[in-house]
Amino acid sequence: MNKNIERFIRYAKIDTQADENSLTVPSTEKQKDLSRLLVKELKELGLKDAYMDEYGVVYAHLDGEGEVIGLNAHVDTALEVTNAGVNPRIVEKWDGKDIILNDEYKISLEQFPFMKQVIGHDLVVTGGNTLLGADDKAGIAIIMGVLDYLNQNPDFKHHPLAIAFTVDEEIGRGPKYFSLEKMKADYAYTIDGGAVDHIDFENFNAQQLKVQITGVAVHPGEGINTLVNALQIQSEFICALPEKETPFYADEGYWHLNTANGSSEKTEFTAILRNFSREKLEQLDAKIYAVRDNLAKKYPTAKIEVSISEQYENMKKYVDKDPRPVIKAVEAMKRLGIEPKFTRIKGGTDGATFSKMGLVTPNLGTGSANHHGRFEFLSVQLFEKMIEIVLEIIKK
Numbered sequence: 017m018n019k020n021i022e023r024f025i026r027y028a029k030i031d032t033q034a035d036e037n038s039l040t041v042p043s044t045e046k047q048k049d050l051s052r053l054l055v056k057e058l059k060e061l062g063l064k065d066a067y068m069d070e071y072g073v074v075y076a077h078l079d080g081e082g083e084v085i086g087l088n089a090h091v092d093t094a095l096e097v098t099n100a101g102v103n104p105r106i107v108e109k110w111d112g113k114d115i116i117l118n119d120e121y122k123i124s125l126e127q128f129p130f131m132k133q134v135i136g137h138d139l140v141v142t143g144g145n146t147l148l149g150a151d152d153k154a155g156i157a158i159i160m161g162v163l164d165y166l167n168q169n170p171d172f173k174h175h176p177l178a179i180a181f182t183v184d185e186e187i188g189r190g191p192k193y194f195s196l197e198k199m200k201a202d203y204a205y206t207i208d209g210g211a212v213d214h215i216d217f218e219n220f221n222a223q224q225l226k227v228q229i230t231g232v233a234v235h236p237g238e239g240i241n242t243l244v245n246a247l248q249i250q251s252e253f254i255c256a257l258p259e260k261e262t263p264f265y266a267d268e269g270y271w272h273l274n275t276a277n278g279s280s281e282k283t284e285f286t287a288i289l290r291n292f293s294r295e296k297l298e299q300l301d302a303k304i305y306a307v308r309d310n311l312a313k314k315y316p317t318a319k320i321e322v323s324i325s326e327q328y329e330n331m332k333k334y335v336d337k338d339p340r341p342v343i344k345a346v347e348a349m350k351r352l353g354i355e356p357k358f359t360r361i362k363g364g365t366d367g368a369t370f371s372k373m374g375l376v377t378p379n380l381g382t383g384s385a386n387h388h389g390r391f392e393f394l395s396v397q398l399f400e401k402m403i404e405i406v407l408e409i410i411k412k
């Protein structure tokens with residue numbers, strides 16, 4: 017096993033799952049276990065100023081020539097499947113046949129046809145009971161692999177680097193505890209994606225909708241001209257929202273009901289609102305307010321409260337203003353004979369928020385896939401390729 021993949025497996029075995037119900041920072045103390053290890057290893061690789069701040073975020077810097085390039089990955093893992101007891105295994109030169117994870121689960125080409133692309137690769141997989149956490153420990157190991165190479169090859173001329181390993185990305189709190197002042201970069205990359213020939217700099221604009229309805233509760237036997245049932249208004253509200261703009265039908269943007277609950281007196285439902293276009297997202301907002309106004313007229317004694325809060329923003333407009341990191345990545349990939357592809361992320365990245373904060377941060381891949389679940393895997397060959405791509409990007 018080479019030392020880059022060994023490093024990934026070392027990180028993967030540390031449980032760093034985030035917890036959205038926690039109010040602490042980071043959401044789970046165990047994220048700091050990995051952060052502490054990273055500080056130690058960064059120092060060993062010559063980044064003497066490496067430290068972990070009070071939030072568990074790790075910063076480190078390395079001198080070089082030219083603009084300061086930031087590299088970011090996150091230490092936490094997703095909530096869907098546990099991160100405790102990860103036991104990664106390497107399937108060497110995968111022949112395309114079913115990979116038996118455990119008695120219950122297997123990875124098959126039938127289920128994941130895109131995996132044709134990695135036949136012949138060495139694949140790191142899970143033991144079936146956990147996720148792998150290549151999202152985003154593969155990103156961390158790629159950055160550490162780059163720094164190890166620089167440490168071994170002092171003659172390799174490169175840009176100054178600013179490293180940040182952030183916490184709680186999976187619950188959307190990462191940027192809240194990230195400091196541009198501590199990072200000190202001119203532009204940056206999150207290494208937190210899938211395919212290594214992709215450069216992502218477009219993502220959804222995202223809002224959260226919350227609707228609370230309070231009806232008028234009296235005994236139904238005395239309900240004539242008095243009783244107003246909140247559950248009924250809630251169902252009318254939801255049915256009045258545009259059905260053709262839900263994920264089943266709509267690709268460019270949608271509303272998606274997340275939770276709905278309550279009683280005849282009081283209800284609450286939440287939905288996520290997403291669109292690549294800000295304008296279209298605002299048109300959806302207007303439709304939601306119109307539904308509220310209609311129902312308020314129909315049920316004047318009920319209270320219908322709508323709140324729409326901002327979650328993240330499409331980073332494209334920031335990249336359009338400062339395309340340096342995208343141009344640099346495109347040129348580096350072309351020099352390596354890779355034709356870069358540009359995907360639009362149907363979600364958000366920490367980089368989207370960093371971009372809004374003033375640090376333009378497109379996203380690069382890690383060579384892993386099937387994130388957030390037990391079928392997650394990492395291609396050793398693509399992971400190594402990504403180390404090469406990042407070295408080419410930072411080369412002077």
Ligand SMILES: [Zn+2]
Nearest residue numbers: 151152185208
């Ligand atoms: Zn991630």
